[in-house]
Amino acid sequence: MKPAMQHLTIVRPAIRVAIWIGIAAALAGCQSAPPAASESPAAPKAANASPAATETPAATGPLAPLAWLAGCWRGTVNEREFEERWLPLRGGMLVGAAQQVSGGRMQDYEYMRLESRAGDVYFAQFSGDRNEVSFRLASTTTDKGDTVFTFANTTAAFPARLVYRRGREGWLYETIEEAPGSAARRVVYPLRRIDCESGELIAR
DSSP: OHHHHHHHHHHHHHHHHHHHHHHHHHHHHHHHSOOOGGGOOOOOOOTTOOGGGGSOOOOOSTTGGGGGGOEEEEEEETTEEEEEEEOOOBTTEEEEEEEEEETTEEEEEEEEEEEEETTEEEEEEEOTTSOOEEEEEEEEEEETTEEEEEEEESSSSSOSEEEEEEOSTTEEEEEEESSTTSSOOEEEEEEEEEOTTTOOBOOO
């Protein structure tokens, strides 16, 4: 029995040594082998990338002169608060929504869009309880540094004209009126550009 025990005592350390040598070699091989080209992680984007790479391309087409409307606008007249929100010009169309609130209650709302039809620019608006009304862009003029977009109703309904006046320092004046020269209704809604999230005024 003693020789067998001696033989086992000699063999077991040899096995342990061989195992440890094999493990060490395997670990060394893993550390030294470069990763396969297909498994290489993508290089991270530079933190100081040029701002020009993320800027929105300049608007083109018939609606380009009205692309500045994109964003949020708010105003108050006779204790009525009104607000408009326009999405950026995309797909050849500007889409917006408007609402009027008084005393915490909704007074009116509407959906709007600006689009090109057969070479002309149209302003269409409708709400849940009214038919759609369309106005064709009749003229674009300049007055005291402001740009004035005048839309004419395509029917005989009121209002006959819808005027969007782009003022300075973030002002927008919207006017609904009867035909010029008539002693009729004329309402002006002054709005200021605001931050869509905070509601703070933005001067542009």
